[in-house]
Amino acid sequence: MLSRLEAGEFTLRPEEVDLAAHLRGALEAYRGRAEAAGVRLEADLAPVPLAQVDPDRIDQVVGNLVENALRYTPAGGAVRLLLRPDAGRVRLAVADTGPGIAAGDLPHIFERLYVAQHYRAERPEGSGLGLAIVRQLAAAMAEALR
Numbered sequence: 001m002l003s004r005l006e007a008g009e010f011t012l013r014p015e016e017v018d019l020a021a022h023l024r025g026a027l028e029a030y031r032g033r034a035e036a037a038g039v040r041l042e043a044d045l046a047p048v049p050l051a052q053v054d055p056d057r058i059d060q061v062v063g064n065l066v067e068n069a070l071r072y073t074p075a076g077g078a079v080r081l082l083l084r085p086d087a088g089r090v091r092l093a094v095a096d097t098g099p100g101i102a103a104g105d106l107p108h109i110f111e112r113l114y115v116a117q118h119y120r121a122e123r124p125e126g127s128g129l130g131l132a133i134v135r136q137l138a139a140a141m142a143e144a145l146r
Helices: 002-006 019-028 031-037 055-072 117-122 130-144
Strands: 015-017 040-045 051-053 078-086 089-096
Touching: 015 055, 019 040, 019 055, 019 078, 019 089, 031 040, 031 055, 051 055, 055 078, 055 089, 055 130
Parallel strands: 040 078
Antiparallel strands: 015 051, 078 089
16 A cells, blocks of 8 residues: 555545544544543544545544554543644644654654554554555645645
8 A cells, every 4th residue: 555655556536525524433433442442532623614635545544543543542541533724724633642752753653664663562563554654645635735
């Protein structure tokens, strides 16, 4: 998937979407996993204008971000999906109460195959591709809107 994204060998299918309503539905797909992990899954979705986006790709972006947040948030914590208007655009964010990312790792987290050294032994299931896919999809959707 990442190779196809990097090579531009994929198609966006934008349509007019009510992002707040769409994201509420997308987040429900993770409710069971969050409950099983003892993590609260929250949505803080402000109303925003209808947006031209590919709903499947938005689901993929949100899914990768929420999956990462759930992976690193301990029981009793929370993962929150936020949506806000921002200077004629919208800002979508996933925040969690996990341990955070070390300052030295921050510049690298969207690189292909990057997994912070601290987490390699602790969380061997991470491939280091999810956030690289998020970056490529976000860039492609932003470019399509220009």
